[in-house]
Amino acid sequence: MARHEADREDLFAELAALCPRIEVRVDDGEQTVCAGRRESTGGWSLYLTPDRVYHFDAEGRLRRAYVEGFLYRSEGETLSRLRRERSAAETSLLRADLEPEELTAFLAVMRAQIEAFVTAIDGNRVQTLRASSGAESVLVQLKVALELALRSRSPLAPALRG
Numbered sequence: 001m002a003r004h005e006a007d008r009e010d011l012f013a014e015l016a017a018l019c020p021r022i023e024v025r026v027d028d029g030e031q032t033v034c035a036g037r038r039e040s041t042g043g044w045s046l047y048l049t050p051d052r053v054y055h056f057d058a059e060g061r062l063r064r065a066y067v068e069g070f071l072y073r074s075e076g077e078t079l080s081r082l083r084r085e086r087s088a089a090e091t092s093l094l095r096a097d098l099e100p101e102e103l104t105a106f107l108a109v110m111r112a113q114i115e116a117f118v119t120a121i122d123g124n125r126v127q128t129l130r131a132s133s134g135a136e137s138v139l140v141q142l143k144v145a146l147e148l149a150l151r152s153r154s155p156l157a158p159a160l161r162g
Contacts, residue, residue, distance in 0.1 A: 020138040022131045026120045044145040060148030061157040076159040
């Protein structure tokens with residue numbers, strides 16, 4: 001894990017390991033959204049903003065997230081919130097599992113954001129800026145993956161190790 005984070009200049013280029021991948025702009029907004037599928041697992045990653053990133057498994061269950069400076073990791077029944085604590089010598093991750101109310105609120109915000117993005121796709125309000133292959137095909141694949149995440153009866157992936 002990097003000791004220092006920095007704003008990414010070209011997130012689409014950094015996501016080269018994801019295939020297919022896409023960068024879009026919703027409406028006339030300044031912020032772009034990037035997404036891509038990890039070939040090894042079939043799971044999709046959605047980068048709504050630099051501070052709002054969701055990683056799903058192939059079944060549409062949340063594996064990890066990065067939201068407002070915190071890392072989140074699935075524990076199967078809840079999410080662990082991980083906070084970096086730095087000293088001159090090392091970086092540690094401090095873990096706290098979300099309480100049921102916190103988990104419900106977290107998932108509600110995530111779903112609302114994904115629903116808004118899918119609605120933008122359906123309303124033809126998304127402009128493709130770059131895609132690793134056929135842009136329309138990637139956007140359709142992404143929409144299907146996000147709809148799967150919205151319909152998933154079990155919103156969290158099995159616990160991640162490590």
